[in-house]
Amino acid sequence: MRCLTRTRPPCVSTVCADGPALTSHWLRHFIFGEVGSRPGEGCFCAPAPIVEWIARQLLSVVIPVYNERRTLGAVLTTVARSLPEVSKEIIVVDDCSTDGTREWLQANFVNGPRSGSMIDLDDNGDLVFAPAPTLPTITIRPIFHERNRGKGGGLQTAFAAISGDVLVIQDGDLEYDPADWSPMYDLIAVRQVADVVFGSRFHGRPHRSLYFHHYLGNRLISCLFSLVFNQTVTDLETCYKMMTSRVARSLRLTANDFGIEVEICAEIARQRHLRIYEIGISYFGRTYAEGKKIGWKDGLKALWYIFKFRFR
Secondary structure (H helix, E strand, O other): OEEEEOOOOOOOOOEEOOEEOOOHHHHHHHOOOOOOOOOOOOEEEEOHHHHHHHHHOEEEEEEEEOOOOOOHHHHHHHHHHOOOOOEEEEEEEEOOOOOOHHHHHHHHOOOOOEEEOEEEEOOOOOEEEEOOOOOOOEEEEEEEOOOOOHHHHHHHHHHHHOOOOEEEEOOOOOOOOHHHHHHHHHHHHHOOOOOEEEEEOOOOOOEOOOOHHHHHHHHHHHHHHHHHHOOOOOOOOOOOEEEEHHHHHHOOOOOOOOOHHHHHHHHHHOOOOOOEEEEEOOEOOOOOOOOOOOOHHHHHHHHHHHHHHHOO
16 A cells, blocks of 8 residues: 545545456545545545556557658657656657658667657667656657558558557647547546447547538538448547447458558447547648548548448
8 A cells, every 4th residue: 555645535436357447536535636625534545556556558659650750750759748647659650761761760669669758859860769767668660561461561560569558649740639639538548437438530620621511521421420320420530439348359341542541440430339429639730742542532432331341
């Protein structure tokens, strides 16, 4: 037992071998330092297994990349700093990039995966790993495709390589902010009320105003998907999909292109026992001149994929 002087949390329950059977109030108050306003009793003894269980949790971050040399370094350091209390494995799948992304990864990971507790960029734009005894470990592992397989192919490779307890998808650009992971992770790993959390760009968070046709197409596709699968999804094409590793391993993924977004949602929606949540996220979209890749043809394919994956 470890004794801390802290406001007594509202609820406490027991811990089993598979993880804590406890309420979110207690875990957030004790582990993450969110002291509430309810009067306490001064000194509270926390079961050591709960602290150890949190320390053992591993977040798998999967990042499929194709020609993201300009942004990938910043993405990796930003991801490393997110959820600082959680250990992470970051799996980067290079899909035969031609803009120097592949060479940059090979130069930074000459001997394979690298680990540290703090990750930054030096003056040359290369990764610097530093240890910190009080911080969780972060491991980055690159995987290289021998031929271009598309975003879906990259995600299939990454999903097969994960070893964490929770998985989240991150793009190799700066359109999405990993700071939005905190409430998503809370629903899955802390409160344990969700198996899957989708980040939605249409729930009132800041987002760059860009192409109306993209917005209209996404809403149409999302609405059709919700109708066909009887599962409300407001942002089908969102990158941010977080789920338990058990859910991730249950998905039968075959799409190699951007249809993977529809297929992931379809595979999840077909499992009616899964607890699915949505949460608002920010979006810092790019123009085509800035490197955006998805186009109108992908939107048309998405319409076909909705029916293909519903009735397969």
